[in-house]
Amino acid sequence: MTIEEQIKKINSSLATKGYKLTGQRDATLRVLLENEKDHLSAEEIFLLVRKKFPKIGIATVYRVLELLTELHIVEKMNFGDGVVRYDLRSDEHEHMHHHMICNQCGEVREIKEDWLQMLEKRLEKEFGFTVTDHRLDFIGSFHSCDSHSCKHSGKAAVS
Amino acid sequence: MTIEEQIKKINSSLATKGYKLTGQRDATLRVLLENEKDHLSAEEIFLLVRKKFPKIGIATVYRVLELLTELHIVEKMNFGDGVVRYDLRSDEHEHMHHHMICNQCGEVREIKEDWLQMLEKRLEKEFGFTVTDHRLDFIGSFHSCDSHSCKHSGKAAVS
C-alpha cells in the first residue's frame, strides 16, 4: 500500500469517529509513514513534522500521537532508553511484529512474522486468558556489530 | 531461596563494586523482594519503604533503584500505563519470565517459563543476532474478569 493509500485509509478511520484530517495531522502521519522503521520519539517526530508544517506546536504533535494511539494506528513503546517511542502498526503486520534491539549500535529491527500464535492458544487453555495484543522484544547484538565497527548510527546503547 | 539469602547474595554483589548495604538499601530491597509479583512504581516503592525506614527521601529510593538496575537485580519496565515499574529479576527465573496483562483489572501476572528458546535459536541462525535478554508481554483479559465483576484491585486499565 502506498503512503497516499494509507493516508486515505486513516482518513476514513478518523472520519468515522468525527475527526478531521487537518494539515497538522497529515504532516505528522507522513512523518510516521516515511520513517516507519525508526521508532521515533515525540521530540524527533516534532522536529521532522516542523519541516513540513513549520508553525506546528509540540502540544499538537502530542495530541495527534495520542489520537493515533487511540485509533491503534501507532503504539507507544519503551525500549529501555527512557524515551517513549511511537511504533506504527500498519495493516500488513498489525499485531504481529517483533523487535530485535541491538545493544551495540542501538538499532531496532523488526521481525514481521507472528511467532506467538501457538503460545497464545496455550494461554487461552491453561490460564483462561484471551490475548488481544502482545509485545515481543529481543535484546542482544548482531554478529556484524560484534566483529567489526558497526555501520549503524550510534544511538544510545540499551541497558 | 529465602529473602535473607537473597539479601546476602545481593550484598555480595554490592560489595564487589564497592557499594555498601545501608539501611535504606536494605529496606528497599526487602520491599522489592516481598512484593516480587507486583511490579511496583517508584512512588509505590517509596511509600512502602517509608514504613520500614520513615526518614528515607524519594531521591534515595530513585538512587537505589538506579543502582539495582545497574547491577541487573531489577529491570525497568513499562506496561503502557505511562509509569515506570520495577521488575525483580530473581535468580530462579532470570531472563525467562513473561507477563499477562489484563486490560479489565490491570493485573500483571507472571509466567515463569521460558517459551522463547526455540525462537532465539532461529534469530541466531537467520539474522546472526545473539539474544542476551528478551521481553514478552501478552495483553488481553482473563475470562474470570469478563464474566463477572473482577475481584482484583481496580488498577488503571491498560490502553
Place this chain on the structure above:
DNA sequence: ATACTTGCAAAAGCTTTGCACACAA
C-alpha cells in the same frame, strides 16, 4: 452557528542533581 482544532504558555508530573551533612572503613 456548532463542534472540532490549534498555538501558546502555564501547569503538572516524574526523575535527577547540587550541596551540606552523616556515616563507616
Place this chain on the structure above:
DNA sequence: TTGTGTGCAAAGCTTTTGCAAGTAT
C-alpha cells in the same frame, strides 16, 4: 580523613492542560 551515602530542595525533562482564537461544515 576519605570516600561513600543521604535528605532536602531546587532544577530539569517530558507531557498535559487551559484558554482564546482559528477553521470547516
